[in-house]
Amino acid sequence: MTANHSSGASLFGGYYQGRNVLVTGAVGVKGTWLCLALEAAGAKVTGLDLRSPPPDSNFVLAGLGDSVRLVQGDINDLGLMQDLLKENDCFFHLAALALVHDCKARPLETYRVNTLGTATVLEAFRLSSVAKRGLFVTTDKVYRPKANDRWLETDPLFSSGAYAISKACAEQVIEDYRQDLEVAGKHFGIARAGNVLVGGDLNSSARTNGAGRIFVDCFEALIDGESPRIFSPSYTRPYTYGLDIVTGYMTQLARMDESGIQGEAFNYGPHEQGGIANAFLATKICETWGGDIRWSGGPLRNEPYQTQALNWDKARLRLGWQPAYTLLESIRDAATWYREWSKVGSVPTPGELRGIDLGLLERHARAAKELGIWWATAAAPGGMTSS
Numbered sequence: 017m018t019a020n021h022s023s024g025a026s027l028f029g030g031y032y033q034g035r036n037v038l039v040t041g042a043v044g045v046k047g048t049w050l051c052l053a054l055e056a057a058g059a060k061v062t063g064l065d066l067r068s069p070p071p072d073s074n075f076v077l078a079g080l081g082d083s084v085r086l087v088q089g090d091i092n093d094l095g096l097m098q099d100l101l102k103e104n105d106c107f108f109h110l111a112a113l114a115l116v117h118d119c120k121a122r123p124l125e126t127y128r129v130n131t132l133g134t135a136t137v138l139e140a141f142r143l144s145s146v147a148k149r150g151l152f153v154t155t156d157k158v159y160r161p162k163a164n165d166r167w168l169e170t171d172p173l174f175s176s177g178a179y180a181i182s183k184a185c186a187e188q189v190i191e192d193y194r195q196d197l198e199v200a201g202k203h204f205g206i207a208r209a210g211n212v213l214v215g216g217d218l219n220s221s222a223r224t225n226g227a228g229r230i231f232v233d234c235f236e237a238l239i240d241g242e243s244p245r246i247f248s249p250s251y252t253r254p255y256t257y258g259l260d261i262v263t264g265y266m267t268q269l270a271r272m273d274e275s276g277i278q279g280e281a282f283n284y285g286p287h288e289q290g291g292i293a294n295a296f297l298a299t300k301i302c303e304t305w306g307g308d309i310r311w312s313g314g315p316l317r318n319e320p321y322q323t324q325a326l327n328w329d330k331a332r333l334r335l336g337w338q339p340a341y342t343l344l345e346s347i348r349d350a351a352t353w354y355r356e357w358s359k360v361g362s363v364p365t366p367g368e369l370r371g372i373d374l375g376l377l378e379r380h381a382r383a384a385k386e387l388g389i390w391w392a393t394a395a396a397p398g399g400m401t402s403s
């Protein structure tokens with residue numbers, strides 16, 4: 017991919033070329049990559065986020081402050097959401113409290129943002145005469161734990177913990193709006209992805225009062241020349257490269273008016289559909305980083321799920337989507353990002369990592385094209401190139 021907007025016509029069937037698109041949670045890990053990928057596909061992006069981007073965040077280092085129109089505000093502000101949906105004909109709703117253990121510590125705020133916030137976005141969508149398509153990002157953690165099998169979109173929802181319940185409740189609210197949206201000719205979808213693995217995530221345990229993510233802890237320790245301490249090493253998670261997830265979201269929205277896609281939920285997960293053990297992930301990250309540092313075991317975390325595995329056959333069959341990267345390729349590109357990020361000085365320069373980010377986008381798009389994945393080929397909507 018390149019940031020040159022004229023080339024966007026060959027991505028996602030040209031759907032995003034010149035289109036006004038809103039991203040909620042734009043400053044977040046996925047939001048930032050989504051803004052970059054949308055720009056590369058030719059979109060004019062407006063971002064909404066509660067916080068202004070930290071100086072060392074990927075949002076700032078990617079130079080998105082210059083190209084994305086960033087609005088600072090709350091998704092629960094209905095008037096603001098209505099204004100934003102007067103200007104954008106489609107949106108991706110990502111804003112959330114997204115760390116399981118942070119949600120556990122702040123349940124009321126979690127329900128306010130993840131559930132009521134989604135209801136507010138739905139209401140603004142219902143009232144808008146401009147917005148015609150919206151994608152609602154939830155999570156694979158909406159599913160109930162299932163021993164030794166991969167989750168399907170038809171599996172029962174509602175597990176335990178504020179994060180999982182708030183997102184499952186959000187899905188029920190979306191369901192309640194289904195008829196109104198359909199009558200109004202609006203298209204929507206739900207995306208349930210596995211654990212993201214990508215550069216740009218700064219949610220280490222040290223930065224989040226113990227609520228961080230394992231792969232971020234790994235890279236942070238390796239940058240400091242220390243042995244990463246890994247909690248719950250035997251637990252498995254469907255670690256998926258962030259750009260594979262983001263391009264899945266963009267595919268689902270771009271093809272939303274096709275039958276079998278409108279109003280549907282889709283899983284997005286890795287090639288390793290049985291999930292990946294945290295210990296294996298940490299071992300491969302240490303090996304990829306180089307040197308002789310190895311991880312050591314930390315305490316077990318109290319989590320509802322010991323194993324998580326996702327079946328994403330529906331996305332493959334209906335959207336022509338599959339991950340462009342294997343686990344090792346995902347770790348390779350994440351390591352590239354964290355290595356470059358570790359060289360950023362104490363006073364970061366906006367746009368300093370833009371070249372790195374665009375290079376990572378481009379390498380990922382090349383891999384997708386070689387595999388014939390729909391979004392990376394010039395196929396028009398309806399002409400899937402993989403099945």
Ligand SMILES: NC(=O)c1ccc[n+]([C@@H]2O[C@H](COP(=O)([O-])OP(=O)(O)OC[C@H]3O[C@@H](n4cnc5c(N)ncnc54)[C@H](O)[C@@H]3O)[C@@H](O)[C@H]2O)c1
Pocket residue numbers: 040041042043044045046047064065066067089090091092109110111112113114115129133153154155156208209210211212213
């Ligand atoms: N990261 C993962 O492993 C993962 C896995 C599955 C699903 N998800 C989902 O994907 C989405 C993005 O996740 P992420 O990892 O990028 O999270 P993130 O925490 O990096 O980004 C979320 C963003 O939402 C913003 N936000 C929070 N409350 C807000 C509000 N009231 N109004 C406006 N903005 C608000 C935050 O400031 C943050 O920038 C979330 O919905 C999350 O639940 C994430």
